[in-house]
Amino acid sequence: MIHTDEVRPPLPPFTAVSAAQKARLAEDAWNSRDPQRVALAYTPDSAWRNRAEFVMGRPAIIAFLTQKWAREAEYRLAKEVWAFEHNRIAVRFAYEWQDAAGQWFRSYGNENWEFDPSGLMSRRIASINDLAIAPGQRMFHWPLGRRPDDHPGLAELGL
Numbered sequence: 001m002i003h004t005d006e007v008r009p010p011l012p013p014f015t016a017v018s019a020a021q022k023a024r025l026a027e028d029a030w031n032s033r034d035p036q037r038v039a040l041a042y043t044p045d046s047a048w049r050n051r052a053e054f055v056m057g058r059p060a061i062i063a064f065l066t067q068k069w070a071r072e073a074e075y076r077l078a079k080e081v082w083a084f085e086h087n088r089i090a091v092r093f094a095y096e097w098q099d100a101a102g103q104w105f106r107s108y109g110n111e112n113w114e115f116d117p118s119g120l121m122s123r124r125i126a127s128i129n130d131l132a133i134a135p136g137q138r139m140f141h142w143p144l145g146r147r148p149d150d151h152p153g154l155a156e157l158g159l
Contacts, residue, residue: 008041008119012087019084022119023091027079028146035065043120050126072097076140078147080154082110089113094159096133096140104133108159 010018029038039058048055048064055064069075077095084090091111098104109128116122139157142148 006040006118006120011119012115012117014084014086014089016081016084019081019089022089022113022115023079023081026091026113027077027093030077031075031144031146033069033075033144035062035069038065041121042124043116043122046120046122046124048124048126050124051128071099073100074098074144076142076144076147078140078151078154078157078159079111087115087117089115092154094140094154096138104135104138105130106133106137106139107131 010021014022026041029041032038039061042058042061044058046057046061048061050064053064055061072095075095075097077093079091079093082090082092089112091113092109093111094106094108096104096106107128107130109126111127112123112125113121114123139159140147140151142151
C-alpha cells in the first residue's frame with residue numbers, strides 16, 4: 001500500500017548514502033523516546049516482530065514503545081547499516097539502559113526493515129539480546145536525546 005499523503009525521505013531505492021541517512025533518522029527518533037514521533041515513520045498498518053512480540057499498526061507501536069521506555073530508563077541507542085537493497089535496509093544496533101532496580105544493560109541486535117514507496121517503514125523484524133553490564137562498562141555517555149555527531153559509532157566502539 002502506498003501512503004501518498006505521508007512522505008518520509010530518503011525514499012527507496014536506497015543508496016549507501018540514503019540508507020545511512022535513513023538509519024540515522026531512525027536512531028534520532030528512537031533516542032527522542034517519543035512514541036508518537038517514532039510511530040510516524042511507520043505505515044499505519046506496519047507489522048513488527050520485536051523479540052517474540054508481534055505488533056501491528058501505529059496505535060500498537062505507540063503502546064509498545066510507551067511500555068518499553070517506562071521499563072528502560074536512561075535509554076541511548078546507536079544504529080549502523082549492515083546491508084541495503086532497493087526498498088530494504090538491514091541495521092545492527094546497540095542500546096544501553098537501566099532497569100528499575102538500577103541494573104545497567106546493553107542490548108544488541110539486528111533489524112530488517114522494508115519500506116513502501118513513500119519512505120514509510122512497512123515491516124520491522126528485530127532480533128535482540130540483553131547483556132547485564134556494570135556501570136563502568138557503559139559506552140554511551142551522551143546526554144539523553146540525539147547521539148552527538150562526534151560520538152563514536154558501533155564500529156569505532158568495537159561493538
